[in-house]
Amino acid sequence: MSRIIVVTSGKGGVGKTTTAASLAAGLAQSGYRTAVVDFDVGLRNLDLVMGCERRVVFDFVNVINEDARLNQALIKDKRLDNLALLPASQTRDKDALTAEGVERVIEELRAEFDYIVCDSPAGIERGANLAAYHADDAVVVTNPEVSSVRDSDRVLGLLASRTRRAEQGEPPVREHLLLSRYDPQRVKKGDMLSVEDVREILAVNLLGVIPESKAVLNASNAGVPVILEDDADAGQAYSDAVARYLGEQRPHRFLEVERKGLLGRMFGGQ
Amino acid sequence: MGIADYFRERRKQQRGSASVAKERLQIIVSHERSQRDGPDYLPMLREELLQVVRRYVTVDPDAVKVEVDRQEDHEVLELNITLPEEAERVR
Numbered sequence: 001m002s003r004i005i006v007v008t009s010g011k012g013g014v015g016k017t018t019t020a021a022s023l024a025a026g027l028a029q030s031g032y033r034t035a036v037v038d039f040d041v042g043l044r045n046l047d048l049v050m051g052c053e054r055r056v057v058f059d060f061v062n063v064i065n066e067d068a069r070l071n072q073a074l075i076k077d078k079r080l081d082n083l084a085l086l087p088a089s090q091t092r093d094k095d096a097l098t099a100e101g102v103e104r105v106i107e108e109l110r111a112e113f114d115y116i117v118c119d120s121p122a123g124i125e126r127g128a129n130l131a132a133y134h135a136d137d138a139v140v141v142t143n144p145e146v147s148s149v150r151d152s153d154r155v156l157g158l159l160a161s162r163t164r165r166a167e168q169g170e171p172p173v174r175e176h177l178l179l180s181r182y183d184p185q186r187v188k189k190g191d192m193l194s195v196e197d198v199r200e201i202l203a204v205n206l207l208g209v210i211p212e213s214k215a216v217l218n219a220s221n222a223g224v225p226v227i228l229e230d231d232a233d234a235g236q237a238y239s240d241a242v243a244r245y246l247g248e249q250r251p252h253r254f255l256e257v258e259r260k261g262l263l264g265r266m267f268g269g270q
Numbered sequence: 271m272g273i274a275d276y277f278r279e280r281r282k283q284q285r286g287s288a289s290v291a292k293e294r295l296q297i298i299v300s301h302e303r304s305q306r307d308g309p310d311y312l313p314m315l316r317e318e319l320l321q322v323v324r325r326y327v328t329v330d331p332d333a334v335k336v337e338v339d340r341q342e343d344h345e346v347l348e349l350n351i352t353l354p355e356e357a358e359r360v361r
């Protein structure tokens with residue numbers, strides 16, 4: 001039985017696409033057949049973050065309109081052979097995705113993949129609803145900042161009422177909090193909400209904490225999901241999150257200000 | 271500003287802005303939750319209650335609060351009507 005995971009947030013620019021790419025790559029690395037679907041119609045980005053923008057021929061809307069078959073539109077990842085991307089369309093027509101069309105494509109994906117990761121557009125309107133509708137799991141990406149936390153709470157409300165599971169009275173969507181762009185230094189100074197603060201407010205299972213990291217920009221510049229960068233803090237944090245998603249117990253890392261060694265203190269001080 | 275206020279303000283700033291953020295979030299999130307989790311008729315009920323109250327007393331639009339509180343096996347409909355000070359009443 002395949003599982004559908006929506007990566008969502010309400011607020012824009014908090015790290016959904018970064019997370020969708022790494023989550024999908026991590027699941028594929030763990031041996032699962034994984035598809036990642038870009039729902040951000042008109043603002044295709046996942047292809048760039050995954051480094052396959054030049055291989056896009058057909059897209060999600062082409063498949064919905066039956067201008068192309070699913071297998072013609074899916075792009076196989078060059079690094080991980082059980083990972084594939086379904087790119088978003090660049091059309092400006094926001095209604096190009098239809099509920100029936102999405103359902104049909106999801107059903108078709110279920111037949112071939114263990115995990116289907118849906119990268120939601122920002123907002124809590126139609127596009128976000130379509131991306132979340134079929135979800136079994138939701139990864140709610142949140143930054144430690146007031147408007148992001150508030151929007152996450154609204155998204156949690158939407159997951160509890162406007163999804164297929166909610167409408168059909170099935171067990172609810174499993175919700176996971178992914179706190180991203182976390183800066184322990186600023187938390188220590190008291191300028192940034194702490195993990196505990198955000199957990200207390202949202203009261204959702206914490207899947208992971210991704211530190212604010214230069215590695216994220218570097219990885220997206222290179223078109224590599226950051227989780228594949230073994231040496232990067234953010235990459236390791238994503239690996240932990242994927243392992244936790246798959247049921248492993250792992251302590252949270254990168255929550256404390258790094259203690260610098262003597263040399264670090266002498267030369268790397270702020 | 272008195273000297274006590276000055277120190278209170280200073281302490282607040284030293285404590286950092288995160289604690290203010292947390293307090294504000296707790297308030298707004300619990301308010302928004304109580305609205306969205308409630309039945310659809312809540313806003314209408316609130317509106318009509320407000321009209322009835324206003325036949326007798328002049329109150330602010332936000333003087334009437336209607337919330338549904340979910341407890342283990344039952345729900346409580348909580349009505350809160352804040353009356354103005356004696357001097358501001360119409361009759």
Ligand SMILES: Nc1ncnc2c1ncn2[C@@H]1O[C@H](COP(=O)(O)OP(=O)(O)OP(=O)(O)O)[C@@H](O)[C@H]1O
Nearest residue numbers: 012013014015016017018122181211212213216217
């Ligand atoms: N942990 C992180 N550390 C530093 N930068 C990050 C981190 N996560 C994301 N970013 C940066 O934040 C920006 C937005 O990220 P991303 O595109 O993943 O967000 P999004 O939620 O998908 O945005 P949108 O709502 O527009 O779809 C990017 O420039 C990305 O490199």
Ligand SMILES: [Mg+2]
Nearest residue numbers: 016017040045
């Ligand atoms: Mg995005």
